[in-house]
Amino acid sequence: MGKKIFGTNYPVSICFIVVNEFCERFSYYGMKALLTLYFLTYLKWDKDLSTAVYHAFSGLCYFTPILGAFIADSWLGKYKTIIYLSIVYVIGHVVKSVGAIPTVGSTELHIALSMSGLILIALGTGGIKPCVAAFGGDQFDEEHTTERQKFFSIFYMSINAGSFLSTIITPILRGDVKCFGGDCYALAFGVPAALMVVALVVFIAGSSLYKRTPPQGNVLWEVCNCIGFALKNRWNKSKHDPPKKHWLDWAEEKYSMRLIQEIKMVLRVLVLYIPLPMFWALFDQVVKRLIFLPLVTSKLNLGLLDFGACYTVILTEEAGKIVPHKIEDVKANNVHIAYQIPQYILITAGEVMFSITGLEFSYSQAPANMKSVLQAGWLLTVAFGNVIVLIVAEGAGLEQWIEFLLFACLLLGVCIIFSVMAHFYTYVDPEEMEKLYLENSIELNKTGKSTKM
Numbered sequence: 001m002g003k004k005i006f007g008t009n010y011p012v013s014i015c016f017i018v019v020n021e022f023c024e025r026f027s028y029y030g031m032k033a034l035l036t037l038y039f040l041t042y043l044k045w046d047k048d049l050s051t052a053v054y055h056a057f058s059g060l061c062y063f064t065p066i067l068g069a070f071i072a073d074s075w076l077g078k079y080k081t082i083i084y085l086s087i088v089y090v091i092g093h094v095v096k097s098v099g100a101i102p103t104v105g106s107t108e109l110h111i112a113l114s115m116s117g118l119i120l121i122a123l124g125t126g127g128i129k130p131c132v133a134a135f136g137g138d139q140f141d142e143e144h145t146t147e148r149q150k151f152f153s154i155f156y157m158s159i160n161a162g163s164f165l166s167t168i169i170t171p172i173l174r175g176d177v178k179c180f181g182g183d184c185y186a187l188a189f190g191v192p193a194a195l196m197v198v199a200l201v202v203f204i205a206g207s208s209l210y211k212r213t214p215p216q217g218n219v220l221w222e223v224c225n226c227i228g229f230a231l232k233n234r235w236n237k238s239k240h241d242p243p244k245k246h247w248l249d250w251a252e253e254k255y256s257m258r259l260i261q262e263i264k265m266v267l268r269v270l271v272l273y274i275p276l277p278m279f280w281a282l283f284d285q286v287v288k289r290l291i292f293l294p295l296v297t298s299k300l301n302l303g304l305l306d307f308g309a310c311y312t313v314i315l316t317e318e319a320g321k322i323v324p325h326k327i328e329d330v331k332a333n334n335v336h337i338a339y340q341i342p343q344y345i346l347i348t349a350g351e352v353m354f355s356i357t358g359l360e361f362s363y364s365q366a367p368a369n370m371k372s373v374l375q376a377g378w379l380l381t382v383a384f385g386n387v388i389v390l391i392v393a394e395g396a397g398l399e400q401w402i403e404f405l406l407f408a409c410l411l412l413g414v415c416i417i418f419s420v421m422a423h424f425y426t427y428v429d430p431e432e433m434e435k436l437y438l439e440n441s442i443e444l445n446k447t448g449k450s451t452k453m
């Protein structure tokens with residue numbers, strides 16, 4: 001039994017995991033906050049290319065969790081996967097920061113370094129993401145489910161504290177600190193790199209306290225084979241054999257009941273997740289607009305921007321001071337930006353309820369040997385959300401209000417579909433199932449029967 005935080009059922013090891021997540025998210029979001037501007041102003045790409053690469057990168061970061069989960073659950077275990085992929089992540093940051101030093105090589109080299117850095121970062125951040133959340137859940141004793149649920153809230157708070165602070169700090173570093181005769185991208189990318197080193201060090205510092213569950217062989221390979229066998233068998237035998245309750249039951253003659261049940265559990269959850277990318281698509285769109293407004297206003301010192309207005313700003317030098325002059329190109333529609341506060345509060349409340357529940361649900365509904373896999377399934381909803389944004393928002397070129405309305409209507413439809421699906425979902429308790437399998441296999445051993453469990 002691991003050490004507990006004084007007087008509670010919370011293991012001490014989760015402190016290291018929460019701090020690790022804070023630093024890692026600081027590192028990821030801090031770097032991402034600058035990315036579009038870096039492409040536009042440093043690499044001199046046009047807006048379309050910059051936006052496309054930005055979304056492709058964001059999407060990739062949430063597709064790679066599948067790879068990390070595969071490595072963790074089938075091969076290295078979560079602990080080693082987090083350490084090895086964090087090293088890849090740090091290397092990615094370093095390569096990216098070097099690419100942002102103007103004196104290092106030509107523009108082609110900067111592009112090559114930036115792209116290689118981003119690929120390594122996507123591999124690192126995505127790879128460790130499902131493992132860190134599931135590893136945090138693993139630290140709790142079976143009976144401490146309430147504490148584990150609260151842990152996911154704290155974990156989510158650390159994600160958002162890290163992302164919030166870095167999204168403010170790194171753009172300031174870029175603009176306010178000058179190096180090599182211009183904006184200091186090298187420093188602004190260097191700070192997230194340093195934070196990722198801190199994340200790794202903190203994680204390693206907790207090593208002696210972690211509860212580690214060893215990987216149970218090549219689970220995913222077995223899952224794929226079992227699904228393949230069930231489909232083949234069904235195709236070959238369903239014409240003459242009696243029907244089965246579930247299509248996966250066609251794998252019974254070769255695979256254990258336990259594996260079949262576990263695959264059913266995972267598939268039911270994944271099917272439930274199908275409508276969810278729409279939430280992230282809307283969320284991503286809204287947050288993107290929110291991030292850039294305060295940066296523009298604070299930098300040029302113009303006060304709050306009026307709703308719907310578009311300005312040209314001319315900077316003149318008067319008595320040794322830079323003075324901004326605002327010319328209104330598109331008239332404001334007289335609605336103060338503060339009217340958007342309730343909407344953002346509602347969206348944030350929605351996010352908190354949606355995300356924390358999703359994280360905890362993905363953990364609690366996964367069989368012990370596929371915890372990271374289901375976390376990766378949850379993160380895939382973010383990845384597909386990015387794909388929707390790329391196709392609908394960036395590709396279709398709709399007016400902003402039409403785009404928002406479209407996304408809101410689609411999300412409403414999705415909410416209704418999801419509610420119906422969730423209504424028919426029955427919760428499983430993987431620990432209870434585990435006990436049942438154990439009791440059954442002891443019983444069968446006693447009676448000498450040989451049935452696959």
Ligand SMILES: NCC(=O)N[C@@H](CCC(=O)O)C(=O)O
Pocket residue numbers: 159160351355356358359382
């Ligand atoms: N505010 C967005 C956010 O927190 N996103 C998460 C990913 C989604 C999730 O885990 O629910 C993140 O960046 O880790």
